[in-house]
Amino acid sequence: MLELRNITKTFGDVLANDRVSFKVEPGTIHAIVGENGAGKSTAMRIAYGFYTADSGEILIDGQVREIRTPHDAIALGIGMVHQHFMLVEPMTVAENIVLGAEPGSATSLDLRKAADEIRKVSDEFKLSVDPNATIETLSVGQQQRVELLKALYRRAQLLILDEPTAVLTPQEVEEFFAILRGMRDQGKTIVIITHKLSEVLAISDNVTVMRDGRVVGNVKTSETSAAELARMMVGREVLLRVEKPDAKPGAALISLRDVSIVGRDGTKRVDKVSFEVRAGEIVGIAGVEGNGQTELMEALAGLIPGAYVSGSINFEGRDITRLDARARKELGIAHVPEDRHRRGLLLDFSLAENTILGVHYRKPAVMGPGGILLDQKGIQRRTEQVLRDFDVRPPSPDLPARALSGGNQQKLIIGREFELPPKFLLVSQPTRGVDIGAIEFIHQKIVAMRDAGCAVLLVSAELEEVTALSDRLLVIHNGKIAGEVDPKVTTNEEIGLMMTGGRRS
Numbered sequence: 001m002l003e004l005r006n007i008t009k010t011f012g013d014v015l016a017n018d019r020v021s022f023k024v025e026p027g028t029i030h031a032i033v034g035e036n037g038a039g040k041s042t043a044m045r046i047a048y049g050f051y052t053a054d055s056g057e058i059l060i061d062g063q064v065r066e067i068r069t070p071h072d073a074i075a076l077g078i079g080m081v082h083q084h085f086m087l088v089e090p091m092t093v094a095e096n097i098v099l100g101a102e103p104g105s106a107t108s109l110d111l112r113k114a115a116d117e118i119r120k121v122s123d124e125f126k127l128s129v130d131p132n133a134t135i136e137t138l139s140v141g142q143q144q145r146v147e148l149l150k151a152l153y154r155r156a157q158l159l160i161l162d163e164p165t166a167v168l169t170p171q172e173v174e175e176f177f178a179i180l181r182g183m184r185d186q187g188k189t190i191v192i193i194t195h196k197l198s199e200v201l202a203i204s205d206n207v208t209v210m211r212d213g214r215v216v217g218n219v220k221t222s223e224t225s226a227a228e229l230a231r232m233m234v235g236r237e238v239l240l241r242v243e244k245p246d247a248k249p250g251a252a253l254i255s256l257r258d259v260s261i262v263g264r265d266g267t268k269r270v271d272k273v274s275f276e277v278r279a280g281e282i283v284g285i286a287g288v289e290g291n292g293q294t295e296l297m298e299a300l301a302g303l304i305p306g307a308y309v310s311g312s313i314n315f316e317g318r319d320i321t322r323l324d325a326r327a328r329k330e331l332g333i334a335h336v337p338e339d340r341h342r343r344g345l346l347l348d349f350s351l352a353e354n355t356i357l358g359v360h361y362r363k364p365a366v367m368g369p370g371g372i373l374l375d376q377k378g379i380q381r382r383t384e385q386v387l388r389d390f391d392v393r394p395p396s397p398d399l400p401a402r403a404l405s406g407g408n409q410q411k412l413i414i415g416r417e418f419e420l421p422p423k424f425l426l427v428s429q430p431t432r433g434v435d436i437g438a439i440e441f442i443h444q445k446i447v448a449m450r451d452a453g454c455a456v457l458l459v460s461a462e463l464e465e466v467t468a469l470s471d472r473l474l475v476i477h478n479g480k481i482a483g484e485v486d487p488k489v490t491t492n493e494e495i496g497l498m499m500t501g502g503r504r505s
């Protein structure tokens with residue numbers, strides 16, 4: 001269906017693709033895996049005519065084809081769904097699909113006809129998209145299906161999906177994979193770019209592994225394993241499990257008593273939660289997203305106005321319930337937020353500026369009497385230290401945060417917070433959208449903080465992650481702690497039951 005032969009592409013002095021060759025068989029789901037920056041997106045954007053290769057050939061159905069623009073690709077039956085959707089929010093699904101295909105030429109009659117056709121395609125592939133819905137009213141998962149529909153409407157036979165699950169919840173991923181299998185069963189060919197090994201194993205027939213711009217392996221999914229793929233991706237053995245010595249917890253550092261949180265709409269999000277975290281231990285919170293864990297972490301970080309929080313929060317014996325975020329940071333409470341774009345980073349600001357975000361008013365960011373002058377050298381030293389210790393790539397302090405991959409953005413935030421250094425660390429979804437080499441790295445850093453005596457409270461939607469990292473595990477359901485389990489002996493079934501409100505016998 002598709003073949004890349006010796007595709008080479010440079011951006012300035014970056015060799016993004018180095019003689020990349022592989023074949024995608026018709027009627028299969030073909031995964032391309034590799035760490036961030038391995039060259040996956042570049043290779044597929046070349047196949048889609050988004051970039052032009054410096055050299056090499058693209059074959060469609062065994063014939064060499066010139067694909068200079070996405071228009072050429074679409075004419076050859078290739079569709080691509082990008083990592084960032086390209087939909088116009090105030091317009092309807094039908095308008096987005098038709099206007100993209102025939103810019104400026106659609107009349108309301110065309111739109112009505114198109115809506116019928118779109119509904120047909122949507123039904124055929126079980127996408128359940130309403131052509132008349134406005135984009136901004138759709139969930140992220142639904143918007144992604146609109147992008148699929150757009151490609152299918154233009155009669156794509158080959159669909160290229162770039163990191164499609166990065167934005168989806170676990171349930172949405174399941175539904176999405178069912179749709180992809182259905183598409184394959186109807187004869188479509190799918191190329192899926194991902195860096196999640198569990199997804200590769202779950203969905204693909206064949207896998208191409210890329211590293212540093214090169215193809216390092218082509219394997220059948222049924223003949224490989226997560227460990228082998230990880231080794232190929234990273235170029236060394238990777239610990240897929242967290243190895244940590246037993247915790248040596250000290251005194252309780254933070255304790256919550258009957259903490260309740262209401263949302264702005266007046267509904268109860270967290271309901272009389274009490275627990276403590278001791279110095280030198282990692283307490284995990286497992287739960288289906290939306291059961292209060294976000295609010296709980298934000299309340300502990302001081303990000304929720306006091307009017308919405310009741311009960312008491314004690315830190316080192318002192319009541320901090322009414323302290324704001326800055327005052328808590330001053331006491332040694334750091335926070336790695338779950339949404340790094342909304343809460344963690346200023347994307348258009350430099351890495352250096354992001355490194356001092358939240359501590360811009362104190363050393364090493366300021367100097368002089370009263371700390372009124374920016375200390376450029378101090379900022380630079382701190383930035384270089386964070387970039388180096390947390391392996392942020394590329395380590396260029398002046399680059400805007402937007403230019404970094406998700407994994408590197410996350411390492412920057414983690415580095416900034418870990419090097420404060422804190423006594424109590426709130427960590428939410430630390431490895432969401434992060435690739436395996438970096439996941440291993442982040443896990444090791446979290447354990448290192450614990451072993452240095454820090455109290456860690458960890459929230460993760462990845463059950464495996466929270467079970468592997470935690471010394472004690474609390475399960476949250478409907479704003480209440482449904483129970484505590486020992487991560488060493490618990491099972492997914494036990495936790496799963498508590499997560500859905502079932503009782504332990």
Ligand code: ADP
Nearest residue numbers: 011014016034035036037038039040041042043
């Ligand atoms: P992946 O999709 O595997 O994460 P990419 O194909 O996006 O990797 O990137 C491969 C390399 O090419 C990276 O070093 C990246 O920074 C660089 N690169 C990708 N696109 C561009 C671009 N438009 N301009 C400059 N460099 C780019």
Ligand code: MG
Nearest residue numbers: 040041042162
């Ligand atoms: Mg990419």
